[in-house]
Amino acid sequence: MNFTKIILAFCVILIISPTLNAQTKKIKRPKNRVGVTSVDNFVQESFDLYDKVYKYDGYAASGQSLDDDDIDVLEEALDEMSSLSESAPDILNDLDGVGVLKQGKATLQMNKAKKALKYSIKTAKELLLGQRERKTENEDNNSKSDEDLDDEVSNIENNNDDTIKNANTNVSDGLEVYSKYDFVPGDKPIFFDDFTNDFIGDLPSKWNTNGSGNIVKFNKVEDNWFELKAGYRLFAIPDINQLPEDYTIEFDLLTSGLSNQTSSGTRLFIILSDANTFTQGESSYVSISIPLGQYAPFDIDAYNFFDNQNGMINSGLSADIRDEIKNQPHIAISVTKKRYRLWVNEVKYVDIPRFIEKLNILNYLKFHVYGLADGEERVFIKNVKVAEGGIDLRRKLMSEGKISTNGILFNSGSANIQPQSLGIVRQISQVLMQDNSIKLNIVGHTDSDGPDDSNLKLSKDRAEAVKNALVSIYNISSDRLTTNGKGETEPVADNGTADGKAQNRRVEFIKI
Missing domain, CATH: 3.30.1330.60 (OmpA-like domain)
Structure with a gap:
């Protein structure tokens, strides 16, 4: 037996004990191919290597020692991973001329594969050297690096330079995952704002606020966005003064600067209120808050308040939506008399049959953001649509x-x-x-x-x-x-x- 391998194996055994923290949560391999050969091969090879390293990391976490063959596999995998990692920048050049949907899907999968590679290289080295330091699941399980996000949504400018243009793509690209999506928007528009008629830097004309907020444009993300400012009792209110019993609310959400340092209390509140005032409500309101923190999965909170009394609902609904929050999710809400449902992208997270305890009194929609680090963390919305529903x-x-x-x-x-x-x-x-x-x-x-x-x-x-x-x-x-x-x-x-x-x-x- 090679003396070096004996030493390495001995070192691995020394660092293993039953008191080690649990193995980090496994990164999910993308289910569907992008359709760009170089990208698909990169993703597949990255996750094949990742699966090997993750397996041996699991052995170590459970107290099982690594033998000579295990060490050989790790050494070979490390060489392959280093070579594969160096090829990533060249692969991105293959996306030139590809449709925007396919580009977005490819970028997301590449980022996930690079994250898997980063974990694999670091973990393989630590295992081989007997220096594996275990982080908590929350420290390792981030959807994107700050560099990835900054590249995607930074450089706010007052012009259209370098804005991504739409291109013809395969209609089914990226759609398959939504095949069982059961949200149906209302059929009679009540309010719509995509901010195209507003000037950059201004508060949108069809909104009111007791603080501030402004229209911004990005150089790599399409269209105008409304930046919601965070603060205590700070609200952004669209010009809606009557909501029917059955209606839907939709909007796109964009975030920037969120990280493991983002406060656990950082949230976006969507409030249905009985008053057009800069409060949650005079005597009645319902509130759903979407967590924006990244260092752990946090619940979607639901709370209702009627006739100046706490309602029946004050609950936290399990939802690990950290990846979605950093990847421009679509939020959809359906109110059908007393029933309230909320989807983040294709997944329904809230379905409360009697959330609206009294009908025909909650006529105002309000947005409230709380807990953002000033100047570092930011939240934006666009394509805000409210429509009367009820027709099958x-x-x-x-x-x-x-x-x-x-x-x-x-x-x-x-x-x-x-x-x-x-x-x-x-x-x-x-x-x-x-x-x-x-x-x-x-x-x-x-x-x-x-x-x-x-x-x-x-x-x-x-x-x-x-x-x-x-x-x-x-x-x-x-x-x-x-x-x-x-x-x-x-x-x-x-x-x-x-x-x-x-x-x-x-x-x-x-x-x-």
Whole structure:
């Protein structure tokens, strides 16, 4: 037996004891391939090596000594990992010319693979040298490094330079995971704000606040964003003065600067209130708070308060959403009379049947951020949409033979379906599955922004994208679906306002 290996094995044995902390939580291997060969190979090889090292780290954590063969495997893996790590920058060059959805998916998977490699190299060296220092699960289990995040959402500028442009991509890229997503947005718009009509640096025109907040633009993230300022009893309130019994709320969330140092009390509160005041409410309100801390998984908190008394709900709902919080999640809320549901991306985390104890008194929506480190940690929102709901699109399509919805969203100027729109597509698929004789014509409509001919083509492409989603994700026969586009020629609302444009961007399903 090689003397060096004996020494290494002896060192490994010395550092192992039953009192060691538990092994760090395993990083999940991506389920789906990106479709870029170099990226897919890098991710696969990284996680193959990661699985080896993680196994031997588990042996050490449980008190099992490593033998000669184990050490040989670790030495070989270390050489391979070092070589693989050096190839990562070159692989990123292969993303040039690839569609934006595929770029985003590839970047996320590369970052996860690099994180796995970083853990593997460090752990393999420590195991071989007998110097394995165990961190807690929370210290090791971060979704991205600060450098990754800073590269993604830094450099706020007052112009459009270097903004990522949309490109044609495979319609099913990134959508499969949303195939069982059951959120369906309301069908009658109440409020919509994408901040496109606001000036950079100003407070958005359709909002009020008792502190501050401003519109910003990033050089690597699309569109205008509203920065929510944190503070004690500091609220941002959209211009809504009446909410029905059944409605939905949606918005995109972006964070910057969050890290292991972010306070455990750092949260985004979404409040439904009985008063248009800079308080939670006069006598009644409900509040859901989304945790922003990164060093541990924190609960989503739910609390209700009615008639100046604590309500029945004061609960913490388990949710490890640290990865989502740092990767621009879509938040969706559905209020159906007393029932309250909340989704983060495709996952439903809140479903409380009697959260709204009294109907028709909570008419105001408020946002409140608390606990951010000033100048370091930041929170932004965009595409805030509130819409009246209550209509089951499946029943309406079956009874009336036609439905129109603006709940299927696309990336600006493109036919790329936003994944959170699949709740509606899923309902359409259920109608088609229930009755095999039904055939549908899918018709796309746009707002008036852009040239007429471009909008006509875009509307046709969007209708075709919906058809492709029904075929590729829900296995509907393409023979049962036809498509058409009307461009901007059949508006249903005023194209001079953001609300009107949102209503005009719609998709119709017509039985044929």
